[in-house]
Amino acid sequence: MQPQDSSIQIEHISDCFEEGGQKTDSHDAMFDHFRIAVSRGFPELIEKEKSLGCPVKLVVYDSVMPWVLDKAHQLGLYGAAFFTQSCAVCAIYCHEHQGSLQFDPSEGSAVSMPFLGTKDLPSFIYDPSILRLVVNQFSNSEKADWRLFNTFDKLEGEICFSFSPPTIFTVAT
Secondary structure, eight states: OOOTTOSOOOOOOOOSTTTTOOOOSOHHHHHHHHHHHHHHHHHHHHHHHHHTTOOOOEEEEETTOTHHHHHHHHTTOEEEEEEOSOHHHHHHHHHHHHTOOOOOTTTTOEEETTEEEGGGSOGGGGOHHHHHHHHGGGSSGGGOSEEEEEEOHHHHHHHHTTSOSSEEEEEOO
16 A cells, blocks of 8 residues: 555565466576566556556566566656665676676586675576576666665775666665
């Protein structure tokens, strides 16, 4: 239930799982199903809001759903990618996306950002389906109208500023 005096509304798009849809153990199949279901519901939601006199201008989306930005731009909307993990973790995934992350988990080698051992890397790095999901968040991030990060700037200062503008940091203190 939304407060009546709020200018911000949050809407839900069904992924059909909560309605008894077919569930799967495959991450890839689940991610594909989610992308298809939300892609269908997204334009309908935007049109519904417009018909209610509340036209949508900006969509803030989780960065692991980069296809939402493409849908938003197709509908003439701005898109803001919200990176929910720390900048250090995002930097690791960004390096993997760019092909510049060099490590061999079996050898216990390390990466530098600053110097990290393989045991310091996010566990997602070892699951191919989830790794694809988190790495693909950078597939079109440079096209986002804004990029939002939640970070501790004192701990991640150098990494924070390695992401080019337009970037907004929500700083936890």
